[in-house]
Amino acid sequence: MKDMNDLKPVKGIEKWAHDQFSRVIIFYKRHGVYATCHCSECGGYYQIRTRTTGDPFEDDLANIEKPIRDEETKCRLCKRDAIFKPAGCFKGEWRDCNIVTGQKIDDNRFVFRVFYATQKIYKDCRTAYSCNEYKRIFTESRKKPVRYYNQCGHWMKTSIGDNYRYLVHPSTFKEIKKTGMYKYVPYCKEVAEQYYGESWVMDYYIAAARYPDMEMIVKTGMIYLASALVAKNPVNFNPRGREIHNRLRIQKERVPYLVKEQGNNMLMRLFQFEKKADRHWTDEELEIVKELFKHIYTDIFTELIRYINPVRMKNYMSKCGIWYDEERMSYGQANKIRREYFDYLKMRADAGYDLTNDIIMYPNDIVRRHAEMVIESEKKELDKRMKNVINRFPWISRDYRKLSEKYSAAAAGYIIRPAKDAAEIVMEGRLLHHCVGASDTYMKRHNKGESFILFLRKASEPDIPFITVEIEGESIIQWYGAYDKKPEESFFDAWLKTYTGELVKRKEEKKDKKAAKTA
Ligand SMILES: [Zn+2]
Structure with a gap:
């Protein structure tokens, strides 16, 4: 890791932070036909005439302006756009923002530096601005990012909290372009700006450093997969995989399908299950499995998928009136039996029954068999309670x-x-x-x-x-x-x-x- 103190200062960051706050207030106090104005930004004072003199020539010279609360105006001294506020009742205003800027360290390393900027407006003095660096995130190709937080001037790994909204300093993009590991990663607007506008840019490039696959994933248009990486959702890459299907743990012929669906996460997980269970689902089977996956708890699904013959299962469930488009039963009733059915299968699997046996997999009377399995699988615990x-x-x-x-x-x-x-x-x-x-x-x-x-x-x-x-x-x-x-x-x-x-x-x-x- 590069020494903390070796980082270049970020040029012009205070000025840029200052420019993000556009709020300027002209405080006014009327007296007679005049008002005294005070500019929060430049701190200057000036007088304006607020009412007509009746003489058009005089009026023009006096440049009449009537101050009205919250109306727009311009400071006559520093020329900034501002709004009027009566000086009397002003209690002070406070704004803040987080700014992220990035710097190249070398071709395989990059650091994101986060600043906290504030604007404090008081009456009768100039607006105070501050801009302090409070977080540094070091990224390195194929490695987890390392975060440091500024704790009273010391950089520590103990978190002092993270934010989700950042403004991105424009120099960040120039630095990214200069860095080898980011050179071929296209800026994918859909992913990098998915939440809170540009706030995800930092997370996008943190993920891109950690997962070099990002380049290919974005280039093929698998934006949901890219988003999952950015959001730190589990993707379960194979670290030793070389080609994309190996990396993703899916069958090679599934890649085009996944690309077509823009890297849909559910589909990818299904394809991972398919490969793990050594299945090759037909289109019809895949549609059925998708439907099942939507409704069954993942841990049950994981256990059962090896044994499921999708068409057979759909036929069976239809026959029982519990397939998902069935209208023979009320939804609640069908749902209850469906739940009992999968519950039953899970208990069978847990108890070591042979699920390749159709009699076990597709029982005659779900409610009854479920009841029996409940009794069996909870027997020990139940025995104790009953005694x-x-x-x-x-x-x-x-x-x-x-x-x-x-x-x-x-x-x-x-x-x-x-x-x-x-x-x-x-x-x-x-x-x-x-x-x-x-x-x-x-x-x-x-x-x-x-x-x-x-x-x-x-x-x-x-x-x-x-x-x-x-x-x-x-x-x-x-x-x-x-x-x-x-x-x-x-x-x-x-x-x-x-x-x-x-x-x-x-x-x-x-x-x-x-x-x-x-x-
Ligand atoms: Zn001014």
């Missing part, structure tokens, strides 16, 4: 028979019954993704007999959790299906109303029987 709750809330199972007599019922293709034990409540919560089994609250109440957890299920699938109900006596406290949603809300509201009515009737019959016995 724990069974010990802590023993009355749930002890009271089951009694509660079942009171609460079990069946009607219209549905059954309802109390939980057999605490473990069942935990499982219900897991499978339906709601909170009934996650916290101890409901089990505690059930155990104490304050309120009870009931399971409402399809009579045809009595083992599959569907709706969870909390009941106190004969009144429903709350009910929820999967993900805290209420499926067919009005139907089940009515169903539960009939049910609680039935419970009240049962209770009264029991009372009557008792009364008859004792009588």
Whole structure:
């Protein structure tokens, strides 16, 4: 690294910084037909006549000007454009900006120097300007940039913060042109000025030093890829690659496609997956994979892509009504099953199942298989939790028979019954993704007999959790299906109303029987 003190001074930087602030104020104070003016920039004072004398000849000589707050004027002494402000109520003004300038060190090294410039306008004295260098970024061909910050006159690597808006000093471009490693890197406006105008110029050339590929990437028009490099998004270059497809870790025949799509990042990552999985997707397959990639979490996608036969998967998902353009199901419903499907595949992969087996990859009943996999993959952890709750809330199972007599019922293709034990409540919560089994609250109440957890299920699938109900006596406290949603809300509201009515009737019959016995 070149010695910090060896850097040439930046010629004219203070003057240039000063010129970036165009604000000049003429403060005025009226007295009679005159006003005294004070220029914030040159500091001079002068008087103007503010009202007509009635004599056209005199008026012309007096050069009448009426000062009005915020109106434009010109200083009569230094001739700068300015605006009027009444001197009385002015509290002071403050502006600042960051300026970046670049210098060539040698053909493979370059330094960006960042200045902080301020303008402070006070009343009754001249405007104060400052311009201090606070950051230096050293770039070197194929290396990470090194940043130094000015901490009370010492250059340290500890950051004092970075800014995102910079003005670029024009000499920077001349210096870049002189530097060997930048010689062939075209200035790509679309990339270098993508955010905040020219502010990205520095980041653009920092990236261009670190990644010599920038030249080729920009020249072929892969601007999204260039932007990713500038924005420090992960690109995953192969450091030992020579040709572009090796560098990018994609198949050679994919380069023209990627160029056509201007280096689209998603596409590049897909092509990287394709190569890694040693696949050669057809156009049809690629369209399907793109759609999948848009919707599946990257870590799941990464794991599954090796096994996916895109056309087969699309057909399968269409058949299940969960392909992305399907309208057979509501979006929420399709999305839920889709999520469970990929969740299921991930669990299968994690558990070491053979995903080349179609029976595993394309199951008959996603919801059921997902439920089974949830049970299997969380079994250990679940076992522990279930043992724990069974010990802590023993009355749930002890009271089951009694509660079942009171609460079990069946009607219209549905059954309802109390939980057999605490473990069942935990499982219900897991499978339906709601909170009934996650916290101890409901089990505690059930155990104490304050309120009870009931399971409402399809009579045809009595083992599959569907709706969870909390009941106190004969009144429903709350009910929820999967993900805290209420499926067919009005139907089940009515169903539960009939049910609680039935419970009240049962209770009264029991009372009557008792009364008859004792009588
Ligand atoms: Zn002036």
